[in-house]
């Protein structure tokens with residue numbers, strides 16, 4: 001179901017309503033259009049620099065249905081290739097990660113350097129002279145690879161804007177989350193890899209939804225209340241910002257502890273003194289304003305279309321792709337300051353698994369909510385529209401309004417319109 | 427003198443635990459654990475020696491968090507399990523691996539099924555128990571569930587007790 005002009009998004013400025021067609025969550029043609037106009041064209045998150053610590057480190061990862069081999073070559077340069085053999089297509093690297101100077105395809109034995117170059121060609125005498133050197137046998141690099149504050153992105157569109165231009169006003173927020181420690185940031189061991197039987201856009205909405213905490217996460221809030229000293233007297237309050245290009249952020253204060261550096265009583269007086277030292281270092285290094293934001297403000301950051309960096313009671317870096325309109329695969333990592341003291345690292349990880357993890361006290365309920373929305377959309381012939389109007393009339397939307405979702409959907413619609421223009425999804 | 431336990435006794439104990447979970451007798455289940463017990467489910471890309479203090483797990487409960495988990499599961503607002511799912515824990519390959527003065531390490535293989543809303547999800551893995559006998563009653567000091575899976579796909583969550 002689409003509106004009168006065929007659009008999935010219907011905005012009425014007079015009535016201050018913003019509606020999204022539920023067809024956008026169920027139609028395979030929409031998913032196809034999303035791959036063509038969004039995932040094949042946008043900058044997408046690949047990995048964090050800390051995951052490839054040394055020259056010759058590598059990892060393999062799926063990004064927008066492609067298999068990517070992400071490496072550091074002998075000079076320590078970051079490189080990314082399509083993980084498929086130029087010969088007849090086999091996956092060249094079949095491991096999750098490791099350290100290797102070269103990769104040998106298991107099928108016919110072609111060998112590639114971690115700079116993608118074909119180094120060894122079994123039976124070379126059967127090939128024309130110069131075949132190995134002419135480049136046609138090298139691994140195919142991604143069209144674009146670039147980084148921002150340690151976060152590496154790829155883009156499969158040769159005509160894409162630069163990463164800088166793409167991130168635009170979101171860039172200072174990515175930088176901010178990389179500044180928690182003077183030693184830099186790192187991904188902690190252990191990936192949470194799960195699936196949700198719902199449309200991927202439900203997770204985009206859910207990841208920046210300040211409105212659902214009280215009802216969806218009632219048991220998590222109960223838990224924090226039950227744990228003696230788990231909360232301070234700080235009401236949830238803050239703002240949300242449309243950062244352009246579909247990116248958005250919520251920035252708000254909350255009652256939970258942040259191992260950097262919002263103290264809660266359960267951590268004890270010794271830790272309180274320690275956190276004051278951490279805060280002082282932040283002020284000295286970054287100035288009062290940014291130090292205050294890092295210490296006491298939470299940020300749910302959405303980089304269009306599917307990178308979520310939530311800097312809350314822990315930091316999650318999360319990305320997800322649809323396999324089908326009603327099925328997505330999610331990868332989530334914990335980001336933390338390097339050389340973090342043991343107690344803080346431990347609390348951070350416990351905070352993460354309690355709230356952000358699919359085995360915790362909150363995320364299973366998010367998964368339940370998203371899956372139940374997807375089931376609800378089975379009724380779209382009679383009940384066809386989502387309402388995303390909350391806070392639309394306000395000059396300064398609150399952290400629990402829906403302006404951030406409107407930012408996403410506005411960008412989404414403009415890209416899907418382009419798909420419609422080329423005949424995908426009407 | 428070392429800790430005495432037969433495979434029969436370990437099996438009876440662990441089968442009874444499984445029934446408690448499938449019958450949703452969560453308070454009885456909780457009572458199987460000692461006061462400083464741990465219940466851990468590491469992420470699937472970690473090796474078995476990984477510790478929760480410096481690696482991201484799915485579940486890393488001490489006694490306090492375990493009690494809160496049970497308290498939560500009994501509420502209507504634990505949405506993922508309301509209405510609650512049906513589960514069946516199948517336990518096999520029970521072996522007493524090691525004993526020291528006051529504990530035994532027992533390992534099992536498990537397949538746990540969770541059904542809800544027309545979908546049945548399967549969790550497969552091995553469990554490593556550390557069993558103790560304070561005051562003569564067999565109890566769980568540690569329960570580690572290692573999933574033999576590439577992540578939680580398609581399960582999406584561990585909202586039940588494994």
Ligand code: FES
Nearest residue numbers: 085087088105108
């Ligand atoms: S497919 Fe890789 S060497 Fe033939």
Ligand SMILES: [Fe+2]
Nearest residue numbers: 206212216366
């Ligand atoms: Fe949530």
